[in-house]
Amino acid sequence: MFGWIVLGLVVAVVAYTVVTYNGLVAGKNQVANGWKQIDVQLKRRYDLIPNLVQVAKDYMGYEQETLQQVIAARNSAMNASGPAAAGVAEAAVSGALGKFMALAESYPELKANENVRSLMEELTSTENKIAFARQHYNDSVMAQNNRLEQFPSNLVARLGSFPVAEYFNVPEAETAPVKVALR
Amino acid sequence: MTGGQGPWGPTEPESEATVIVPRPAAAATAGLVSTDFVGAAARNRRATWGLIGIMIAIGALLGYLLGAFVESGNGAPNFNPFASATGFGFAIFMIVVSGIWTLIVLRFGDRIVLGLSGAREVSAEEAPVLHNVVEEMAIAAGVPKPRVAIMDTDALNAFAAGMSPDHVAIAVTRGLLASLNREELQAVVGHEMGHLLNLDVRYGTAVGVYVGLIALLADAILRVASWGGGRSSRSSNGKGGGAQVLLGILLVIAAILAPIAARLVQMAISRQREFLADATSARLTRNPLALISALEKLGASTVPMANANRATQHLFIVNPFRDFSAKASALMATHPPLAERIERLRNLR
Numbered sequence: 175m176f177g178w179i180v181l182g183l184v185v186a187v188v189a190y191t192v193v194t195y196n197g198l199v200a201g202k203n204q205v206a207n208g209w210k211q212i213d214v215q216l217k218r219r220y221d222l223i224p225n226l227v228q229v230a231k232d233y234m235g236y237e238q239e240t241l242q243q244v245i246a247a248r249n250s251a252m253n254a255s256g257p258a259a260a261g262v263a264e265a266a267v268s269g270a271l272g273k274f275m276a277l278a279e280s281y282p283e284l285k286a287n288e289n290v291r292s293l294m295e296e297l298t299s300t301e302n303k304i305a306f307a308r309q310h311y312n313d314s315v316m317a318q319n320n321r322l323e324q325f326p327s328n329l330v331a332r333l334g335s336f337p338v339a340e341y342f343n344v345p346e347a348e349t350a351p352v353k354v355a356l357r
Numbered sequence: 358m359t360g361g362q363g364p365w366g367p368t369e370p371e372s373e374a375t376v377i378v379p380r381p382a383a384a385a386t387a388g389l390v391s392t393d394f395v396g397a398a399a400r401n402r403r404a405t406w407g408l409i410g411i412m413i414a415i416g417a418l419l420g421y422l423l424g425a426f427v428e429s430g431n432g433a434p435n436f437n438p439f440a441s442a443t444g445f446g447f448a449i450f451m452i453v454v455s456g457i458w459t460l461i462v463l464r465f466g467d468r469i470v471l472g473l474s475g476a477r478e479v480s481a482e483e484a485p486v487l488h489n490v491v492e493e494m495a496i497a498a499g500v501p502k503p504r505v506a507i508m509d510t511d512a513l514n515a516f517a518a519g520m521s522p523d524h525v526a527i528a529v530t531r532g533l534l535a536s537l538n539r540e541e542l543q544a545v546v547g548h549e550m551g552h553l554l555n556l557d558v559r560y561g562t563a564v565g566v567y568v569g570l571i572a573l574l575a576d577a578i579l580r581v582a583s584w585g586g587g588r589s590s591r592s593s594n595g596k597g598g599g600a601q602v603l604l605g606i607l608l609v610i611a612a613i614l615a616p617i618a619a620r621l622v623q624m625a626i627s628r629q630r631e632f633l634a635d636a637t638s639a640r641l642t643r644n645p646l647a648l649i650s651a652l653e654k655l656g657a658s659t660v661p662m663a664n665a666n667r668a669t670q671h672l673f674i675v676n677p678f679r680d681f682s683a684k685a686s687a688l689m690a691t692h693p694p695l696a697e698r699i700e701r702l703r704n705l706r
Contacts, residue, residue, distance in 0.1 A: 204499075211496065292485065298539075299489035306497035309643070314499075 194321075194330040201318035205339045208311035212342065215303040216251070216264065222300060223248045223271075226293045230274075233284040237277055244270040261343050268301065308342045315339040408622050409560070412567035413452060415615050419571065420444075420451035422608045423578050429601040436600060455570050470518040470672065476506035476528035487534060490543050491527055494550045497641040503527045503553065507534070512662040513655045516672040517549035517558055525553050532660060537651055544638050544648035548674050551637025557630045558672060564623050571619045578612040627691040635698055645702045652702075656695040 227241050247270040251263035278284055278294070285291065318339045321327045424447030429436050471478075481488040488505055495502040503519065506528035513533045519525025527549045529542075537545065552558055639645035655675045662677035676692040 208499070211499075215496075295486060295489065299486075299493060302489075302493045302543075303496050306493055306641075310497060310499045 190326075191330050191333070194327045195333060198318075198321055198327070198331055198334065198336050201314070201321055202336055202339075204314045205311070205318050208307070208314045212304065212307040212311055215300055215307050216260075219267065219297070219300045219304065220248055220252055222293065222297050223267075226290070226297060229287065229290050229293065230278070230284060233281050233287070233290075237274075240270070240274055240277055244274050246270075258340070258343065264304070271297065271301070312341050315341050408626055409564060409567065411622055412564065412571070412619055413455060415619055416451045416455060416567060416571050416574065417448040419574055419578065419611055419615050420447035420449075422604065422611050423447050423574070426601065426604045426608050429604055451570075451574065455567055458570060470516075471506060471526060471528070474508060474516065474518075474528065475510075476508045476516075476518075476526070478504055478506045478526070484534070486539065487529065487542070487546075490539065490546050493543065494546050494641055497547075498550055498554055500550075500554065503550075507531055510660075510662060511535075512660040512677070513537075513658040513675075514662055514677055515545050515549055515674045517552045518672065519553060519558055525558075527553075530662075532658070533655075536654060536658075540642075540644060540647040541651035541654065543642055544644065544651050545674055547638030547641040548634045548648065550641060551634035552630065552672070554637060555630065555633055557634065561627065561630070561672065564626055568616070568619045568623050572616040575612040575616045578608055624691055628693045631692050631698065632701060635702055639702060649699050649702050652695055652699055 223244060227245060231238075231241060244267070247263070247266040251260070251267045254260045254263035275294070275297075278290075285294075318336075322331050322336055322338060421441070421444040424444035425441035427447075428441045428443035479487070484505065484507060487507070491505050492502050503517075504526040506526050508514075508528055508530045510530050511532040512530050513536060515527070515529040515533055517525065517527050527546060529545065533545065534542070635648060638648050642648070652675070662673075673692075675695065
């Protein structure tokens with residue numbers, strides 16, 4: 175009788191370990207996949223920006239500085255690596271783009287251009303997609319880190335290599351309210 | 358999240374800051390708010406299986422009573438109303454038929470629904486904004502992008518169809534595209550995405566099947582009972598006479614009550630899921646204000662839905678029959694009142 179109880183306990187522990195281990199592997203892959211999804215959208219933004227700037231150049235003669243800022247931010251973001259560095263660089267792109275979008279409001283001919291309109295919609299959507307992909311990534315990171323730190327799944331985590339996942343943090347600059355200068 | 362309180366239960370304090378921020382880029386900073394759709398779907402699934410269990414039980418009970426009634430009418434010498442072989446046979450028959458019917462609906466349901474509603478699939482070139490918004494919501498939920506369809510009507514409505522996560526579609530009306538802004542459209546698509554994530558479409562359809570089946574059988578029983586009752590009055594000297602009269606009365610009562618009970622269960626499921634889908638939308642967009650203003654616009658519209666169909670009404674974001682069912686009992690509504698949905702969104706934290 176006692177033997178059976180011990181056997182039952184051993185089976186239960188093994189079953190829990192297997193299930194939890196597989197859950198950790200799935201979580202690790204989900205975090206990696208979430209990061210790739212952000213990447214996909216960031217690449218899309220890198221591709222869209224030069225097109226938009228090219229078209230906008232003709233209309234926004236007085237705003238060359240803003241256009242150059244957008245391009246410069248884009249180029250430095252393309253070279254950033256790792257969630258922390260990418261977070262800072264992408265925030266700079268978002269900031270420059272936000273400024274550009276706000277300036278574009280005062281150029282009716284620019285907004286009337288069919289080509290520009292569709293590029294703007296694409297860029298708006300891509301900005302949203304980046305934000306949503308980041309939201310999803312951070313949720314996956316939280317779920318995975320919960321498993322890594324909570325008892326008793328943290329014991330199972332020691333059987334393999336499961337690094338603590340890194341949040342995609344948004345630096346202060348982006349969370350601060352946008353300042354709009356009205357003339 | 359670990360709370361397990363359902364979407365309207367007390368949630369993390371972080372969400373308080375996010376719900377009032379209309380820009381998703383800024384809202385994403387508080388990434389600690391859970392988008393635990395897997396948990397919500399699991400709870401929903403358990404609740405729905407329970408309700409489907411009740412449905413199957415109602416159907417089986419009805420089948421048993423019918424079988425027992427038929428057997429008692431045959432004048433069997435040792436008839437026991439609590440262990441009628443024919444009754445059990447009929448009950449099992451009901452369960453098997455509903456099972457097969459469910460499988461058929463699960464396999465072909467999405468095509469049937471899209472066809473019934475007159476929705477036409479559109480390409481990304483035809484409706485770029487709608488496609489973008491659907492893709493944004495799919496990314497927020499971490500699922501493949503659903504197919505996109507448009508219904509050619511000025512009415513304001515939207516619905517989701519699809520039985521498995523890989524074959525789903527979201528359809529909106531042309532009127533909706535014309536009168537909502539981008540954020541409101543996103544909130545509506547988020548609501549439909551919520552239905553898909555929470556597996557509402559699949560279970561809603563399955564439940565609808567049982568309601569139809571029970572109604573069908575109850576209808577048949579009422580006919581058989583009136584015919585059988587007339588016949589048994591002529592030969593009520595048999596051994597099973599008393600039991601048969603009692604069974605007949607029980608059967609008629611059950612045949613009258615069962616469809617009503619099944620319908621109430623269906624409507625209760627449907628209303629709960631509307632609230633849940635609203636909450637899911639708010640969690641995906643982190644922008645409940647957009648959904649509130651979208652619902653207000655939907656509520657203010659008076660254009661009737663031409664292609665509405667009773668069988669699919671629970672799939673729409675607002676009840677396409679609301680003009681007719683406004684005075685009907687709240688128990689029989691597929692959708693909660695818009696005012697209540699907006700109120701719950703306002704209190705969401």
